[in-house]
Amino acid sequence: MKRLALLCLGVIALAASMLAQGGPPPDGFFPVWPPLGSEFTPIASPELAKGPVPRMPDGKPDLHGPWVGGGSNDDIEKEGGLKPGELPLLPWAKALRDSRKEEDEPYLYCTPMSVPRVNPYPWNFLQSVTSKGPGTIYIVHEAGDAGRIRHVFMDGRPHPGDLLPSWWGHSIGRWDRDTLVIDTVGYNDKFWIDSHGTPHTEQLHTIERWTRTSYGVMTNDFTLDDPGAFSRPVALKFMARAVRPDVELMEYICTENNQYGIAAGIENVYQEKGYGLEARPEGAK
Amino acid sequence: MRAQFAALIAGLGVVAVSAPLMAHHSFAVEYDPKKPVEGTGVISKVEWTNPHMRVYVDVTEPNGTVTTWNLELGAVNSVLRRGWKPADLKTGAKISFKGYGGRKILTRAAADALTLADGRSFTGASGAPDAPGK
Numbered sequence: 001m002k003r004l005a006l007l008c009l010g011v012i013a014l015a016a017s018m019l020a021q022g023g024p025p026p027d028g029f030f031p032v033w034p035p036l037g038s039e040f041t042p043i044a045s046p047e048l049a050k051g052p053v054p055r056m057p058d059g060k061p062d063l064h065g066p067w068v069g070g071g072s073n074d075d076i077e078k079e080g081g082l083k084p085g086e087l088p089l090l091p092w093a094k095a096l097r098d099s100r101k102e103e104d105e106p107y108l109y110c111t112p113m114s115v116p117r118v119n120p121y122p123w124n125f126l127q128s129v130t131s132k133g134p135g136t137i138y139i140v141h142e143a144g145d146a147g148r149i150r151h152v153f154m155d156g157r158p159h160p161g162d163l164l165p166s167w168w169g170h171s172i173g174r175w176d177r178d179t180l181v182i183d184t185v186g187y188n189d190k191f192w193i194d195s196h197g198t199p200h201t202e203q204l205h206t207i208e209r210w211t212r213t214s215y216g217v218m219t220n221d222f223t224l225d226d227p228g229a230f231s232r233p234v235a236l237k238f239m240a241r242a243v244r245p246d247v248e249l250m251e252y253i254c255t256e257n258n259q260y261g262i263a264a265g266i267e268n269v270y271q272e273k274g275y276g277l278e279a280r281p282e283g284a285k
Numbered sequence: 286m287r288a289q290f291a292a293l294i295a296g297l298g299v300v301a302v303s304a305p306l307m308a309h310h311s312f313a314v315e316y317d318p319k320k321p322v323e324g325t326g327v328i329s330k331v332e333w334t335n336p337h338m339r340v341y342v343d344v345t346e347p348n349g350t351v352t353t354w355n356l357e358l359g360a361v362n363s364v365l366r367r368g369w370k371p372a373d374l375k376t377g378a379k380i381s382f383k384g385y386g387g388r389k390i391l392t393r394a395a396a397d398a399l400t401l402a403d404g405r406s407f408t409g410a411s412g413a414p415d416a417p418g419k
Contacts, residue, residue, distance in 0.1 A: 040359065040360070040363040040366075041363065041366065042366065102311055102314055103314045103315075110336070120363075121360070121362065121363075142362065143335075143336075143360075195311065247366065250362045250365070252335045252336075252360065252362055253335055254335055254336045256334045256335055256336075257332055257334035257335065257336070257337070257339070258336055258337075259337070259339070259355075259357075259393075260315070260336075261315070262387075262390065262393060263315045263316065263355075263357070263387025263388065263389065263390050263393035263394075264314065264315040264316070264387055264388035264389050264390075265388070265389035265390070266314070266315070
């Protein structure tokens with residue numbers, strides 16, 4: 001029995017190293033090994049990850065990865081570093097979250113995940129350079145359901161005052177020393193913040209503070225501010241990891257062959273009512 | 286020994302990676318961990334598609350009827366990144382599978398291990414190939 005337990009431990013260790021794509025054993029550099037998502041997208045080895053932050057010609061950090069992670073997926077409270085119950089949801093929002101069923105996630109029907117969600121596929125920052133110098137920064141996701149290209153305007157413009165709410169909102173960015181700060185408003189309320197069903201309203205305002213701390217690690221100090229659904233702004237922290245250098249973004253068309261729900265007889269509840277049209281208490285928005 | 290070892294890894298793989306098994310959605314929403322399924326048959330169709338790759342396998346039952354299994358794998362991107370190539374899964378080839386049946390339709394299953402006639406075994410629905418000789 002003891003031998004079997006030892007064998008099992010050995011095989012688990014082997015499986016873990018296989019998941020890590022044959023990377024070296026952990027030495028404490030990564031808090032979790034193998035990192036979440038690395039079974040789907042191989043990440044850079046610890047040796048490479050420890051390397052210095054690359055720089056653009058103007059001296060700003062080069063945020064090019066590609067990256068995996070850097071946001072939450074299943075439960076923003078837990079994955080953002082909060083204790084159970086710490087997410088300050090207003091009563092109606094908590095009730096709505098608790099009533100939502102994971103099987104009804106809009107994302108499962110190939111709608112965008114929006115901010116700050118990630119799935120275990122790579123994404124990238126693209127820092128454009130024009131004849132006038134550094135320009136708009138683009139964020140591209142591999143997964144089609146993670147969405148379209150985000151534009152982060154770096155020219156100092158304000159948010160427009162008459163935004164039509166959209167899945168990705170309107171993003172403006174600036175550098176705070178070596179940290180890229182992205183401020184986004186104008187979100188619609190059609191996506192779920194996580195697969196747990198955490199809701200938000202069109203008042204959602206997010207601030208991402210991206211800091212590349214080494215070649216392989218980039219932190220996202222994230223502020224979630226939505227007075228329509230939360231009693232106060234919330235500070236969360238996520239970590240992205242650079243993927244293995246030979247991994248590039250691939251095509252991913254989510255609607256190509258999405259057979260979600262058929263195996264379990266799950267009904268698409270949005271076919272009739274559309275996204276984001278759940279019943280809410282008076283004055284909730 | 287090699288086959289036993291592969292089977293052991295496949296079994297433990299279920300324990301180790303069942304939570305994030307499906308990148309696009311939770312495994313447990315659609316598939317029942319209490320309904321392990323397995324079979325041997327012939328590949329009738331392979332869909333190298335997103336959000337999930339699918340392998341259809343025709344299994345001839347003892348009474349002569351043919352059941353077509355619709356096996357869901359990970360996203361084709363993750364399958365390709367694990368080293369699978371279209372040449373590895375050809376229509377008409379013999380294949381064995383283990384997985385978990387759909388909560389409503391058993392024959393729509395999540396594949397957890399696929400074994401080809403030449404002994405190559407792929408474990409994990411995300412498509413981790415066991416290289417020959419491993």
